[in-house]
Amino acid sequence: MTTPVADGFHMPAEWxxxxxxxxxxxxxxxxxxxxxxxxxxxxAAVAKAIAGFEPVTMLCPDGALADVSLACGAGVSVLPMPTSDSWVRDNGPSFVIDGRGGVAGVHWGFNAWGGNYSDFQADTQVGRLILESQGLKRYAAPLIMEGGSFHVDGEGTLLTTEECLLNPNRNPHLTKAEIEAHLAAHLGVRQFIWLNKGYEQDETDGHIDEIAAFVKPGTVLTMVTDDKDDPNYPIFQDNLARLRAARDAAGRELEIVTLRTPARQEQDGVRLTLSYTNFYMANGGIVMPQFEDPADTEAVSLFRRLFPDRKILPVPALDIVRGGGGIHCITQQQPAGQPA
Incomplete structure (x- = not known):
């Protein structure tokens, strides 16, 4: 069976x-x-914000079309599709392009973040159904993988964590080298930057979009804390050291931009993963989270400096984070182009 790279595809950057x-x-x-x-x-607030920059399609149960349309507004289209959960970054496809205007998709295996839930069967088909709805070629990857577990720069570099991709609850039969080989064949990457761990008590087992993100070629935004008593402090320091030692696929040292975390908040004794790297990069805009914390102001200011050519649109995100993820987790970009 062929792979995306064998057919000339690669995953583009989110910009x-x-x-x-x-x-x-x-x-x-x-x-x-x-x-x-x-x-x-x-x-709905996130969907409306993104719809100001690009089309949005919201999957929803068959019987909820009218209610979802009313909640999201005229700028958001709705598509009936059975889902078990609402984190389409993770249960949906990763889109790839061929550089000639063609688009296809990678359909990953899905097991509810290492078995966090038992009733996830509908989500195993979301990737296939989305691709079929767009008439796009589907590449079924031999990996349990969530889209929030990796970032790419579109130039051959992939950023991820060992805590997630090497976790025995995902692909216990595969070695690190074998996982890299599958990702290379399906995403068109050749340089891997492995951070160690993600946020304390992150139920995704260290998804990269909670701690770091490419923001432009050669530049990574990453979360830090100055509080040495915070369990995240040694985690973030180790990640910083790894980023400083890393090179991207072009051989460049990374420009590292840091942003401090908001104050600790908990839900039923579990720490919330309050992360500004969990944002959505839309056409001409950035939809970024707000957490009712003084650090929000600093984050908005930094994003305006990082993305001077994009409109920065802050959106309240605590009710998303309480569910276990963020704005990046609930969205998935489809690159411009036609079915290949």
Whole structure:
């Protein structure tokens, strides 16, 4: 069976032009301790914000089309599709391009973040169904993988964590070298930057989008804390050291931009992963999270300096984070182009 790279495809960076953004309406009540209604209002706010920059398609249950359309507004289209959960970054496809205007998709295996939930069967088909809805070629990857577990720069570099990709609850039969080989064949990457761990108590087992993100070629934004008593302090310091020692696929040293975390908040005794790297880069804009914390102001100011050519749109995100993720986790960009 062929692979995307064998057919001339690679995954572009998130700043490449988009055809649309994909999202999925919250349906799992147990994921959101403040209730589904609060989560749905937060998702709708993100969808409306992104729709100001590019088309948004919201997946939703067949019987909820009218309610979801009303909640999200005229700028957001709705598509009936069964889902078990609402984190389309993780259960949806990763899109690849061929450099000639063609687009296809990689459909990863999915097991609910290493078995966090038992009823995830519908989510195993979301990648296939999204690609079929767009008439895009599907490459079924032989990996359990979530899109939030890696970032690419579109130039051959992939950023990830050992805590997630090497976790025995994902692909216990594969070595690190074998995982790299599969990712190289499906995403067109050749340089891997492995950080160690993610946030304390992160139920995704260290998704990269909670701690670091490429913001332009050769530049990584990463979270830090100055509090040496914070359990995240040694984690973030180790990640910083690894980033400083790393080189990208072009052989460049990375420019590292740091941003401090907000104050600790908890939900039922579990720390929330309050991260500004969990943002969505839209066509001409950035939709970024706000956490009702003084650090929000610093983050918005930094984003305006990092992205001078994009409109920065802050959106309240606590009711998303309480479910276990952030704005990046609930969105997936589809690059501009036509079916290859």
């Amino acid at each position: 490449a032009p988009h055809a649309r953004c994909w999202m999925a309406w919250p349906v799992r009540a147990e994921s959101f301790p403040n209730g589904l209604e609060a989560a749905r209002q937060a998702y």
